[in-house]
Each structure stands twice: as C-alpha cells, then as structure tokens.
Amino acid sequence: MGSIVLTHLKSAWHxxxxILDDEEKIVVLRFGKTTDAAVMAMDEHLSKIADRVQNFASIYVVDNKEVPDFNAMYELYDACTVMFFFRNKHILVDCGTGNNNKINFSIADKQDLIDIIEVVYRGARKGKGLVVSPKDYATQMKY
Known part of the structure; x- marks a missing residue:
C-alpha cells in the first residue's frame, strides 16, 4: 500500500x-485503524501527495487502536480522521461540514488535499487557528 512512505507513529509520546518538534511545517496526522479500507485509501492519497507538500507539511499516520490515547481528547470515533497542527497548536479547518476540528470524510482528489494543506499552512503561519477550506465539502459522504 501507499502508506509505506508515510511515517507511522507508534505511541502517544511519538x-x-x-506535534512539538516541527516548528516550520504543518503536522498532518491521520488517525484510524491501519487495516480499515477507508484508512488505506486515505493513506494512499496522502502518500501520493507527500512529496508535493514536503516543504511545508509533515504527514504522519497513527493507528488509534494501537495508540488510543487521543481517542477521547480528539473525539476519534470515525473510521478515518485527518487533523492539522502547527507549532503545537491544533488548526481548525472549515470544510463546510460543521465539524471544524477534523476531516472525517474521504478526499480522493490529490489537488484538493494539497489545496487544503496549503491553506492550513498559510493560515497557521499568519496566526490563524481556523482556516476556511478552498472547497465546500458539505455534500461529501462520510467514510
């Protein structure tokens, strides 16, 4: 699968x-059970864009069955969740879905993923804790 190029974080400490160590880039965390079909699809999409966003984003994957420490804190109840952090701060993204804390729906279009990560990066660098997605995903289906 494509997730081979993505770094798997194996503990809450990792x-x-x-989140703490990267001062210049957006930290993209994908939470979900690694063997879940929706998670494998998202990992494939993320691995395909990793080289295109490497100058401003670091992408990590976390199996939240293996590392359950954040499940309650971040309300990780969906099959697959993507969250963004910058300088140890959770960056919210308004995708039009009503849930600004995380992305819990499929984004298969590589350019859409890149665009969201770029908007998060630009907004976070300006000190914004909430950014608006370049596209409205209100009609997107959940995983």
Whole structure:
C-alpha cells in the first residue's frame, strides 16, 4: 500500500513529539485503524501527495487502536480522521461540514488535499487557528 512512505507513529509520546518538534511545517496526522479500507485509501492519497507538500507539511499516520490515547481528547470515533497542527497548536479547518476540528470524510482528489494543506499552512503561519477550506465539502459522504 501507499502508506509505506508515510511515517507511522507508534505511541502517544511519538505523536506528541511530532506535534512539538516541527516548528516550520504543518503536522498532518491521520488517525484510524491501519487495516480499515477507508484508512488505506486515505493513506494512499496522502502518500501520493507527500512529496508535493514536503516543504511545508509533515504527514504522519497513527493507528488509534494501537495508540488510543487521543481517542477521547480528539473525539476519534470515525473510521478515518485527518487533523492539522502547527507549532503545537491544533488548526481548525472549515470544510463546510460543521465539524471544524477534523476531516472525517474521504478526499480522493490529490489537488484538493494539497489545496487544503496549503491553506492550513498559510493560515497557521499568519496566526490563524481556523482556516476556511478552498472547497465546500458539505455534500461529501462520510467514510
């Protein structure tokens, strides 16, 4: 699968370090059970864009069955969840779905993923804690 190129964080400590250590890039965390079909699809999409966003984003994957420490804190109840952090701050993204905390729906279009990550990066660098997605995903189906 495509997730081979993505770094798997194996403990809560590793997740915390990823969020804390990167001062210049957006930290993209994908939470979900690694063997779930929706998660494998998202990992494939993320791995395909990783090289295109590497200058401003670091992408990590976390199996939240293996590392359950964040499930309650971030309300990780969906099969697959993508969240963004910058300088140890959770960056919210308004995708038109009503849930600004995380992306919990499929985004298969590589350019859409890149655009969201770029908007998060630009907004976070300006000190914004909430950015608006370049596209409205209100009609997107959940995983």
């Amino acid at each position: 997740v915390d370090q990823a």
